[in-house]
Amino acid sequence: VQLVESGGGLVQPGGSLRLSCVASGRSFSINRMAWYRQAPGKERELVATISSGGSTDYADSVKGRFTISGDNALNTVYLQLNSLKPEDSAVYYCNAAALIQPTIEARWNVEAWGQGTLVTVVS
Numbered sequence: 001v002q003l004v005e006s007g008g009g010l011v012q013p014g015g016s017l018r019l020s021c022v023a024s025g026r027s028f029s030i031n032r033m034a035w036y037r038q039a040p041g042k043e044r045e046l047v048a049t050i051s052s053g054g055s056t057d058y059a060d061s062v063k064g065r066f067t068i069s070g071d072n073a074l075n076t077v078y079l080q081l082n083s084l085k086p087e088d089s090a091v092y093y094c095n096a097a098a099l100i101q102p103t104i105e106a107r108w109n110v111e112a113w114g115q116g117t118l119v120t121v122v123s
Contacts, residue, residue, distance in 0.1 A: 008117030
């Protein structure tokens with residue numbers, strides 16, 4: 001499974017961005033998609049998740065400001081970032097937990113990461 005993010009950029013505090021993550025590959029299905037972020041000198045942190053059943057979860061720091069959504073198969077997932085703050089500046093990564101099943105008998109779980117997209121919030 002390959003993931004490609006887009007949508008990052010430079011924005012002023014209070015502004016908005018929408019990040020996109022597109023999954024591609026063969027014979028796969030997505031069980032869960034997540035967005036992580038990593039600021040310089042800090043550990044990567046979980047921002048939001050969405051399951052194949054549609055349930056979502058958010059880090060406390062972004063609740064009420066960020067919204068994760070996706071198509072039914074979660075092949076495309078979005079992260080809407082509103083009311084951005086300077087502390088939201090980071091590289092945002094898409095992460096997928098997927099099932100690969102090329103045949104009825106053969107299947108296995110994989111985890112995939114995108115290359116990241118940079119969000120910078122500055123006055």
